[in-house]
Amino acid sequence: MRGRRIPIALLVAVASVAGSTGPARAQVPAGKSGTPQFPGLGGAPGLPGPYGPTPTGPGIPGAAIPVPPTLPGGSLPGAGTATAGGPSMADLAGPVPGPATGFDASSPPAGAPVFSPELFAATGGDEFAIADVGGYIDGAIPRSRIRAQYDTAYGMNDPSRAEFFYAACGCLRLFGNDFSAKGPTQGLPNLLRNANGSLQVYPRSAFTRQPDGSLALPAGTRLLNAGLEPNIDFQEFTPYVEYAATPRFSAFLDTPIRWINGTLIDNAGGFSDMRVGFKYAFVAEPDRFLTFQTKFYLPTGDPERGLGTGHPSIEPGLLYFRALSDRTFLFGEVRDWIPIQASEVGGNVLRYGLGASHNLIQTSRIRIAPVVEFVGWTVLSGESLQASPAGGLTMRGAAGDTIINGKYGVRIGLGDYRQVGGASLLNDRHNVYIGYGNSYTGNHWYEDILRVEYQFYF
Known part of the structure; x- marks a missing residue:
């Protein structure tokens, strides 16, 4: 039986169409595919970014997709006859392109911000997972976290200035100058100078209570330095919890525990003034x-023991964070501490700071970042207590007193910094800060301070 001949042109056309029907293979540069990039911090298509080259593929600029071969003469199967020099069956042999690999077609284009949800309390909308970078300046980023902070400081020379650290000296109350003064009285008054100039220590029983509540000195004596405390060393341990209800809003609570070591007043320890508050990010990118x-x-701390101010206060402020690159960060703050129902010594204190941090070491699991900060306080109103040469007490206006500190430390973060969907370059789960600060000015809350801090983000 005679076989039916199949035109060679038809075979060529069918083979050509078969070779072009497989899905196109996206040409993806080597690197971590599908990882979103931090806007403006590298990772342009085909160029390395902080997490590796940006992938290319369908719908992404720079994608390279093979096109099917052109049939000679532009004909379709059966539409004509192959001309000399057209493709042969050997030319069409070889593997058929398989499914596209190396990228997730459902992921956003390179440069689109994607925020990690598992490290943030909110469940909808844009979500951020960026950790703190400072050591002493308050963090601008609302985050759900638990923090434990320990400070040890030395050389406070005016602890009652504007009633910022603790309440005005109890000697004001004891001698009838200001009955709203609630500060320390332990050990006061007990250092007196006799009429001949010699120093004498008297027990409390030697002082007579007057009808107005003040104490009368023993005859022929005067109070040495009015009982003012010339130096305070202190330690504070501060547990802190913050909960971020949305990507822009969080509420927090900290309950410091304070220990003070004075020269004249008794040593004391216990809860200090509790702090509660909230953050709202006007800009959250x-x-x-x-x-x-x-x-x-x-005012939960006992003011007579130097553990608190003896009055409530409110402190509004603005906090700032900026990523200058994928490793370098700038941050700052301006806050106004406003006492409520304070004694005549109390006054407003403006605090401000500017700092920078750089991830010197940054791997997929750890980052080590030196931190430098400059923090200041300027007293806007209030008083400062001073001893007169005659052994009495004088008050001077504290407005204009300015204190400047330098703070130097290192923050060590542990997390997964290359996870898909984690656009943040500071995606910590845990971090530790160790830092030291010292005063540049004669006025100071302390001459030296050491801080150790641990944070856990949830």
């Missing part, structure tokens, strides 16, 4: 935050 914070100070 992957590389920058501008946040309004309000902090309330509750």
Whole structure:
């Protein structure tokens, strides 16, 4: 039986169409595919970024997709006859392109911000997972976290200035100058100078209580330095918890425990003034935050033992964070501490700071970042107590007193910095800060301070 001949042109056309029907293979550069990039911090298509080259593929600029071969003469199967020099069956042999690999077609294009949800309390909308970078300046980024902070400081020379650290000296109350003064009285008054100039220590029983509540000195004596405490060393341990209800809003609580060591007053320890507050980020983007914070100070510490101010206070402020690159960060704050129902010594204190941090070491699991900060306080109103040469007590206006500190430390973060979907370059789960600060000015809350801090983000 005679076989039917199949035109060679038809075979060529069918083979050509078969070779072009497989899915196109996206040409993806080597590197971590599918990882979103931090806007403006590298990772342009085909160029290395902080997490490796940006992938290319369908719908992404720079994608390279093979096109099917052109049939000679532009004909379809059966539409004509192959001409000499057209493709042969050997030319069409070889593997058929398989499914595209190396990228997730459902992921956003390179440069689109993607925020990690598992490290943030909110469950919807854009979500951020950026950790703190400072050591002493308040963090601008609302985050759910637990923090334990320990400070040890030395050389406070005016602890009652504007009633910022603790209440005005109890000697004002004892001698009838200001009955709203609630500060330390242990050990006061007990250092007196006799009429001949010699120093004498008297027991409390030697002082007579007057009808107005003040104490009369023994005859022929005067109080040495009015009982003012010339030096305070202190330690504070501060547990802190913050919960971020949305990507822009969080509320926090800290309950410091304080120990003080004085020269004249008795040593003391216990709870200090509790602080509660909230943060709201007006600007909340992957590389920058501008946040309004309000902090309330509750007078839970015993003022007569130097553990608190003896009055409530409110402190509104602005906090700032900016990523300058994938490793370098800038941050700052401006806050106004406002006492409520304070004694005549109390006054407003403006605090401000600017700092920078750089991830000197940054791997997929750890980052080590030196931190430098400059922090200042300027007293806007209030008084400072001083001893007169005659052994009495004088008060001077503290407005204009300025204190400047330098702070130097290192923050060590542990996390997964290359996870898919984690656009943040500071995606810590845990971090530790160790830092030291010292005063540049004669006025100071302390001459030296050491801080150790641990944070866990949830």
